[in-house]
Amino acid sequence: MKSNVSLLRRLGAIIYDAFLAFSLVFFVGMIVIAIFDDIGNAFLYLITLPTVYLYFALSWVKGRQTIGMKAWKFQVIQHNQQNITHSQAFVRFTLGLASFSVFGLGFIYQLFNKDNLSWHDKLSNTLLIKN
Numbered sequence: 001m002k003s004n005v006s007l008l009r010r011l012g013a014i015i016y017d018a019f020l021a022f023s024l025v026f027f028v029g030m031i032v033i034a035i036f037d038d039i040g041n042a043f044l045y046l047i048t049l050p051t052v053y054l055y056f057a058l059s060w061v062k063g064r065q066t067i068g069m070k071a072w073k074f075q076v077i078q079h080n081q082q083n084i085t086h087s088q089a090f091v092r093f094t095l096g097l098a099s100f101s102v103f104g105l106g107f108i109y110q111l112f113n114k115d116n117l118s119w120h121d122k123l124s125n126t127l128l129i130k131n
Contacts, residue, residue: 016068
């Protein structure tokens with residue numbers, strides 16, 4: 001099955017979700033600091049990545065889309081059109097970070113893939129479709 005979501009639409013949702021994820025991490029961090037008072041920077045970093053992961057994974061597994069994806073009107077599914085699993089969400093999130101951090105090559109790959117899939121879509125057996 002072929003994805004019908006453009007790279008521009010995908011990047012728009014990423015920017016939208018980045019602001020939301022930052023806000024969520026800020027909120028969770030304030031709660032942790034209020035409870036534990038002086039925790040240090042290392043502990044704060046330890047809660048950042050799991051918080052961001054849970055935002056994305058729960059959004060994808062339960063509702064097929066993050067808030068950014070809702071705004072840009074697309075969703076993530078398996079090739080059989082079912083919701084993605086938690087293991088697919090983990091692979092998608094982990095490889096999505098790698099795709100982005102290696103000069104965005106995982107996303108640029110989408111421009112050359114015949115099914116319009118990025119690296120993390122291809123390797124997690126997921127795809128994006130417009131609503």
